[in-house]
Amino acid sequence: MRNLLLKGEAKVNDTDSNGMTTLHHAAYKGNTDMCKMLLAHGADVSSDSHDHRYSALHFAALSGSTETVQLLLTSGAKTYHTNTLGRTAAQMAAFVGNHAVVALINNYLPLSDVLKYTEPTGLEKEAKLPSSVAKPLYDLIMQVNLHPVKIAFSVENSEELQKNITSAWKVLEIMCEKESKQSENVNEVICLKFHYLAFVFKTLEKELKKLEPMMEEEGFVKDNSIFESIIRKWLRGRHSDGFEEHLEYYIRDAIKSFPYVEMPLFMQLARNITGGEIGDTSALCILSGCINGQRAFQDDKACSTCGQEQKALKRCSKCKMVQYCDRCCQKLHWPIHKKFCDMLQIEYKKQMKKLEEEKEREAEENEEKGKREKETEKKNLKDEELASQEVRKREENVKKNEDTKCKDEEMASGMKKVEIK
Ligand SMILES: [Zn+2]
Numbered sequence: 001m002r003n004l005l006l007k008g009e010a011k012v013n014d015t016d017s018n019g020m021t022t023l024h025h026a027a028y029k030g031n032t033d034m035c036k037m038l039l040a041h042g043a044d045v046s047s048d049s050h051d052h053r054y055s056a057l058h059f060a061a062l063s064g065s066t067e068t069v070q071l072l073l074t075s076g077a078k079t080y081h082t083n084t085l086g087r088t089a090a091q092m093a094a095f096v097g098n099h100a101v102v103a104l105i106n107n108y109l110p111l112s113d114v115l116k117y118t119e120p121t122g123l124e125k126e127a128k129l130p131s132s133v134a135k136p137l138y139d140l141i142m143q144v145n146l147h148p149v150k151i152a153f154s155v156e157n158s159e160e161l162q163k164n165i166t167s168a169w170k171v172l173e174i175m176c177e178k179e180s181k182q183s184e185n186v187n188e189v190i191c192l193k194f195h196y197l198a199f200v201f202k203t204l205e206k207e208l209k210k211l212e213p214m215m216e217e218e219g220f221v222k223d224n225s226i227f228e229s230i231i232r233k234w235l236r237g238r239h240s241d242g243f244e245e246h247l248e249y250y251i252r253d254a255i256k257s258f259p260y261v262e263m264p265l266f267m268q269l270a271r272n273i274t275g276g277e278i279g280d281t282s283a284l285c286i287l288s289g290c291i292n293g294q295r296a297f298q299d300d301k302a303c304s305t306c307g308q309e310q311k312a313l314k315r316c317s318k319c320k321m322v323q324y325c326d327r328c329c330q331k332l333h334w335p336i337h338k339k340f341c342d343m344l345q346i347e348y349k350k351q352m353k354k355l356e357e358e359k360e361r362e363a364e365e366n367e368e369k370g371k372r373e374k375e376t377e378k379k380n381l382k383d384e385e386l387a388s389q390e391v392r393k394r395e396e397n398v399k400k401n402e403d404t405k406c407k408d409e410e411m412a413s414g415m416k417k418v419e420i421k
């Protein structure tokens, strides 16, 4: 392809009989390298020459390749472009179950959208955001995990964010307002996310202020998270079943304080949250589903402290019902978890017993099935034998008949001979 392009024998934006460009084809195959090469040769990332107006991003979303999707996004693909069915790329990805792609597109923001606040505008003497905070803030906006504990960890890991948390949430609020006032193609998802992050940042700002006097003391060492007290508060469980009530109310407050109440996404979110009882589906689950795509996160694969989903989570050795990213997450959760660990251990044993019983039942059923199958096999064999006996008999009879026929004929001809004589 590259050679054809170089020789000028093919034009990069030429289309086939379905109106598809080479970039459309490469995106559909999830071939990131090919896409990169084509884009470098001037392929139009926004082309929707396809018969049904699919863009390269639609095709990449269908392919399920997050790498290709990411490349197209950073190359300027429009997330709001719709095909002739009125569907965006994220909606197509959701339709075929490519949830990682949905989350990626819904959370995407060009870095330049944050960078522009690092330049003073108009009469400003100072920019709204120190340039050293732009990247950590941008990374946090792109973060898919919305658990406030995870957000607290991210802030904790960035000295710049801690130092400038006030300007960070102020910029987030400006971005939220700006997005809501777009004349068209308002990205409601990112608008809601800006608001939510600003809300959590404000909580963390309060915590940092409380810590200030302590941090100034000489020899101040914090062996756990600096946000330990608020994290503990978020994670505190309800007496009856350990349900994280505080977190639930916190997230609900965050959503309730969203200022653009007429936004369809917000109305849907509010309906979903007020529809159920406290403790049915957590507000965090619903919010994550709303922002990242329809799939709310699966609790059995996420860290019990920070909600991070990863493959190698470590289970509590006693109850085996909760799991953590690492020792830090486990330590933070222990004062809360220890009240429920015994209860969960009993629950775990119950579940295991049930599972074992099910397995036994299944094994028995399989044995029974095996027996039955053998019997039918035997019967079939017998039937076959009988059938072949029958065939043999019939053949014998035919032979006999033929023999008698022959004999009869012989006799007849003998008689004829006799007659001739
Ligand atoms: Zn964790």
Ligand SMILES: [Zn+2]
Residues within 6 Å of the ligand: 316, 317, 318, 319, 320, 321, 322, 337, 340, 341, 342, 344
């Ligand atoms: Zn436990």
